[in-house]
Amino acid sequence: MTAERIDELEAENLRLRQLLAHHVGEDVAERELVSGANREGDVRFVAVLFIDLVGSTKKVAMMRPAQVVDLLNRFFDIVVDVVERNGGFVNKFIGDEALVIFGAPAYSADAAGDSLKAARELHEALVGNPEMQAGIGVAAGTVLAGNIGSSTRFEYTVIGQPVNEAARLTELAKKHEGRVVASEYTVNFARDEERAHWEVGELVELRGRGKLTRLAWPRPQS
Secondary structure (H helix, E strand, O other): OOHHHHHHHHHHHHHHHHHHHHHHOHHHHHHHHHHOOOOOEEEEEEEEEEEEEOOHHHHHHOOOHHHHHHHHHHHHHHHHHHHHHOOOEEEEEEOOEEEEEEOOOOOOOOHHHHHHHHHHHHHHHHOOOHHHOEEEEEEEEEEEEEEEEOOOOEEEEEEOHHHHHHHHHHHHHHHOOOOEEEEHHHHHHOOHHHHOOEEEEEEEOOOOOOOOEEEEEEOOOO
């Protein structure tokens, strides 16, 4: 094999790795390339963040398809930038919302703190843009993390109560003045520096949960 052909193969391999990373995220791509694709799961302590645009159904109805795509791309550019800067993994885009994981697939010593900091920064990044107002919910706990699906098609994701709780908190956050709501449980697991940015609120019964959840939200900036 000639040196020129070797260079071509290396360039093609790099292109395929980059393409894989774009679709599943760099951490997942590296995990699959190193350990191989399997459907084994790990029990992990993670923090889960949901972010969902407010009133997007009405907005989309008044926009052309190209405008919708442009809005979502700009929105998700901000989400990915903030999340990755705080060590998180954007697991999936679902319409106009995103599911974000902290603590998997890459381990984090402060998954809760990282997620809370990302939530605050996301709100700050979006607050000045009326068309990108979003509800943000954060929850932490134990999940099953791994490749889920059939033998021919699967995806890396997490399954567990924190995912459902974060989704319910996001519903509340859309109606909350600060648009960011976390569980007190999550705040309690964060380091002191991040915990100082949050205040604890009332107990609520989230839809689909059999116990009460105490809410928390960012303290107003002075």
